Amino acid sequence: MRKAAAAHEMTASGHALGRTEATKVRLNLFETIRPYLYVTPALAFFGVFFFFPIAYVIYLSFHDWSLLNLDEIEWVGLANFTALFEDADFRQVLGTTLIYTLSTVALGIGIAFFLALWLNRKAKIFGLVQAAVFSPHIISLVSVAMLWMWLMDPQYGLLNALLEFIGLPGYTWLSDTKSALLSLIIVSVWKGVGYNTLVFIAGLQSIPRDIYEAASLDRSPWWRTLTRITIPMLSPTLFFLLVINTISSFQVFDTIYIMTQGGPVNSTNMLVFYIYEQGMDFYNGGIASAASVILLGIVGLLTLLHFRVMEKRVHYR
Numbered sequence: 001m002r003k004a005a006a007a008h009e010m011t012a013s014g015h016a017l018g019r020t021e022a023t024k025v026r027l028n029l030f031e032t033i034r035p036y037l038y039v040t041p042a043l044a045f046f047g048v049f050f051f052f053p054i055a056y057v058i059y060l061s062f063h064d065w066s067l068l069n070l071d072e073i074e075w076v077g078l079a080n081f082t083a084l085f086e087d088a089d090f091r092q093v094l095g096t097t098l099i100y101t102l103s104t105v106a107l108g109i110g111i112a113f114f115l116a117l118w119l120n121r122k123a124k125i126f127g128l129v130q131a132a133v134f135s136p137h138i139i140s141l142v143s144v145a146m147l148w149m150w151l152m153d154p155q156y157g158l159l160n161a162l163l164e165f166i167g168l169p170g171y172t173w174l175s176d177t178k179s180a181l182l183s184l185i186i187v188s189v190w191k192g193v194g195y196n197t198l199v200f201i202a203g204l205q206s207i208p209r210d211i212y213e214a215a216s217l218d219r220s221p222w223w224r225t226l227t228r229i230t231i232p233m234l235s236p237t238l239f240f241l242l243v244i245n246t247i248s249s250f251q252v253f254d255t256i257y258i259m260t261q262g263g264p265v266n267s268t269n270m271l272v273f274y275i276y277e278q279g280m281d282f283y284n285g286g287i288a289s290a291a292s293v294i295l296l297g298i299v300g301l302l303t304l305l306h307f308r309v310m311e312k313r314v315h316y317r
Helices: 002-060 079-085 088-119 126-139 139-153 158-165 180-204 209-217 222-233 235-250 254-260 271-281 286-311
Strands: 065-068 067-074
Touching: 002 286, 065 158, 065 286, 079 088, 079 286, 088 126, 088 180, 088 235, 088 271, 126 180, 126 254, 126 286, 139 158, 139 180, 139 254, 180 254, 209 222, 222 235, 235 286, 271 286
Parallel strands: none
Antiparallel strands: 065 067
């Protein structure tokens, strides 16, 4: 009897120990997968609204199809990409987009940097100027485009009136192939410079003041302080603005659609508007998809290049 009781107790203890071990295994498994459960909704959202559309547009870029007849989709391989790069208009669009991007990024960041150096002061008047400079950024781009269309009107616009007032001839802003792209660049820089300025000001205010005090005690010239302290300490901010402004410039659409429709003579047509034209006006879905993939590749390549070039030049404290 004693042996049987002892055996029964050992069996019960074994079952209890087994249940405890199984419980520990389940808890460990739950702790392992719990972080993935937390991010699953976000991953599902990105999968449905980000990764799937990208994969699907890449798939469509290898087909000939039209919005007028979605039942007929024909595999054409790389024919759409070949047709694009053989098209002189598309090459012009690529060149125009590149010129626009380089100009708006360089001017927008350059002007904002010097504005930030001037406005980084504690007087109330500079706070008001900061608000005035930032205000175009929060205005609807449609409203901005309409405003600048009036300002640049050859006959009734304020800009030509000011030029004539000081004795200079008027300018054909949006109706001339030589000035239309410049006009769009002016509008883009005017709208975006306020945001860039405030980001630079935030970066300047995060630089420790004792560094400038040490430079002042060493009687460092202003230009040396600027190039040896301010710019290196602002490199993370500069890197952020470079990436954001580059991507934003490649995505320009509203101002073109409202102000120029890609004209005159295709001089302001850029990639996103070209994709819109091919897909919605000419119903050439295959060409539009291929151009979208090219845009995705260019933006991705430039972003990667920014990271590669700047990673050794950006100084994080």
